Amino acid sequence: MQKISRRSFLKATAAAGAASASLKFSFSDFAEAAEDAPVEKRHTLCNGCSNLCGLFVHVKNGRVWKAEGNPIHLKNRGKICARGHGMVADIYNPDRVTQPMKRVGEDQFEPISWEQAFAEIGEQLTDIVDRYTGDSVVWMEHGVRGKDYADILLDYIGSPNYITHYATCFTAKTNVWANMMGTNLYGDHENSDYMLFVGRNFAGGILPNGMQKVLKAKEKGAKIVVVDPRCCELAKVADEWIPIRPGTDLAFYLAIAHVIIEEDLKDRKFVREYVENFDEFWNANRNCTPEWAEGITDIPADKIREIARDLAKHAPRSFLEPGYHGLNAHYKNSVQQAQMNIVINALLGNMYQRGGLLPSASIELGQFEPEQQPPEKEMGPRIDGAGEDGKYATVEAARGIPQRIPQLAEEGEVRAIFVYHYNPLRTGPNPEYQKKMKEADLVVSIPIDWNETSYHTADYILPECYFMERAEPPVTTAGHVTHDYPQLAMRTEVVEPMEDTKPLIDIMKGLAKEIGAEEYFDFTVEDQARAMIEPLDISLEQLKEAGCLEFRNQSFDPEFPLSGGEPALDTPSGKVEFSVGIYKANGFSGVPRWIPPKVIPREEDEFRLIHGKQPWHSHHITSNNPYLMEITEMYDGTRMWINKERADQLGIETGDTVVVESEIATKEIEVKATELLHPDCVWVPSAYGGFSEKAETAYGVGINYNDFVSEEIEPIAGSVMGQEVIVKVRKGEK
């Protein structure tokens, strides 16, 4: 009789039938022999957050065996944080997307082959471009790892719409520094005598080597002051924690500047030679005294004076930390707050000074150019309006305004959306609003795991392989902390892809083939890498083996940039611009002035909802990691913090479940009542509130601030203003 099974998967190779002499049928014999297998050491860059720390991963029997920090890499100098350890093991998490998926119903998917996925997406994309032009196609990603490939695709179809997630992160900072400085500077923590961190938690959004540098400075006697509504992890190692009313950092900064100027503590030479429009700034802010700021910030005027004087006393070996996610996408006044960061540091004359602010050491890399590039196509204006004439002219086009896309999809303007390494449904404001993305005719998500955006909006899910399963072009290690020598690091393939997943370049090749753009992707990651290192005296093999190379032959010049003896920053005047021309030209103030936050809690049960990172999670991307979620459980990490006195007034105690309600959402969560938080706010960690049923570890755990935040756009930099939200809190019934 013929066997029923027609679907046998096992296929014999040429060697079938003659079993190898070393074959170990017994599992225990095999396991014993496997223990003696050789161990190989390979290099990757961690994907636990966007720092891309260098990791050596030891591989035994084709599996990850051990990980250790690369001792050279600037960001971690041999250390790995908790999230890095968690991410290393997560390669074996069964919750990953294992092969391409096609939506066949609400919350229903069917596994399909790559060939089918490419063919169907290619056909639909071609049809959309034919009917609605390439302008209706959007590529959204965390940024900017996929940009090289996305640009080719977008150029080919004629779309200008490359959009990043940065509106939820730091667009105020990058916008302001580009316009006022034309470059970025970073704190020289290790050599500083006085560091003021405002809304910046180095120990929460961990930069392992950043913390090492801060602690080394502390050992040498540096003073560390943390101004934050919450006694964050960094505050615990600081000399002083000063709670500030959230949303009022701008007033605090204006008063600091006031003291420095009024008491003539500024670096007169620096301001005279390198600052433009000082008078315009001062004339606009002469009334911003510490007494004025005290009423707004809740910080005593004397304390403001003390901080300003201490900063000036230690200048130029002192600084106001330039910050990152903390304050630069959260408030209506985030742009002015970011402007004031530059103003204060410039007044201190600490720029390009040891112990103050320094540029990154840089190297000149080669530029990879594919042999064939798509012919130029006429494109319309960006669909989100970023950088275009009109309402969002001052927003950086390179960042974009991702929170506009769901609305544009609903209105039929956006027809196709590609989402790469980005989860706006969970990390963008108002998930119900974000779900409107699915109104587009075609939504393709390229994730690692079953994130909310893939699960709730994607028509197709094309899984990228895990970061340890792929190679990527080299990157410099610059940013956030300073170092005298430039470095170049590379992510190499540590283990073979386990799942039926692909690196992004291969996904793009597959899509390109179906739309007739195959010839423009006729290159490899190695081709890109070789072109990039061409000006350097190294081989690709050298870089791969070392993982991270430091170039000690490249000079580092901490001098203010001059050309022919004149200031030569990349700004209109070559100087630090205290007034931004493009802001003025578009109807905004050129210099920072006091702008109150958009919303203010007024009632007994009202609070501003603020958020932050925990040291073992990176917003939501790590929250389906069982190892890291065990840490969450150990520390009751999902609890919302509330000020003890305010909690007492509402009859709320630690461990109670409370109801949290904004205009758009009502949720319940356990609380921690504590003196370590300003009374005006409640604080939640940003990691939780998973609502993808397939991400089992994260599903239904905790709440997320984005549940409560409406979709908003800060008009100058386009940020989401993620902390302009008032919630009412009351004791729950549980």
Added chain:
Amino acid sequence: MVLTVQSDQLSDLFLIIADFYKYPDQEFYDQLISSKLLSELKEKMQKLELETSSINQDFDIPDFDQFKQEYSRCFIGLNEPSALPVESVYKVWTTDSQAQVNIANEKGYLMGDSALHIKHLMSGLGLEIPREYQQMPDHLTILLELLAYIIEHRQADEIKQFLDDHFDWLMDFKSRLVEIEALPLFLRITECLMDCIEQTKTIYKKL
């Protein structure tokens, strides 16, 4: 000595059961609803004098699309918590005391020691792991196909060893199926498989 004819029957039996753990196609589904598949399974079991009580009932089989969704829910894990039919997930990831990854002594992860052993056996026997199962070579459908191959081509002591080493997790798997309220067919087939494994062990232990 197990007769050649008996080996063939056993091998066929496990190949039929292996099919239930593969993503369903139309042909499989048609054979399922026509009762041909289950009749064939019972027939094989009866010829081998194996107990068939676990599948002696009519199953309520949903339409093809729904059946695929039920498969996905239970065995791939779409929509809700699943019962992955993968040995590694039910066992400690590695017994190697030198391992320095945080999941070394944890359950619930892919590519554990059992997966490495299956890769080793497949390679040593000259068999290829299909692309879809590269990440989980110890998926139940692969284990059963390999068992069928071993029964046909290898000696009794190796068959006994393989049965002992790689099917001791089925009780935990069955508990998970119960927990997630899997389609009754999947639960009964798994019970049937557990019976077949135990009875096959008995056959070979007598040798």
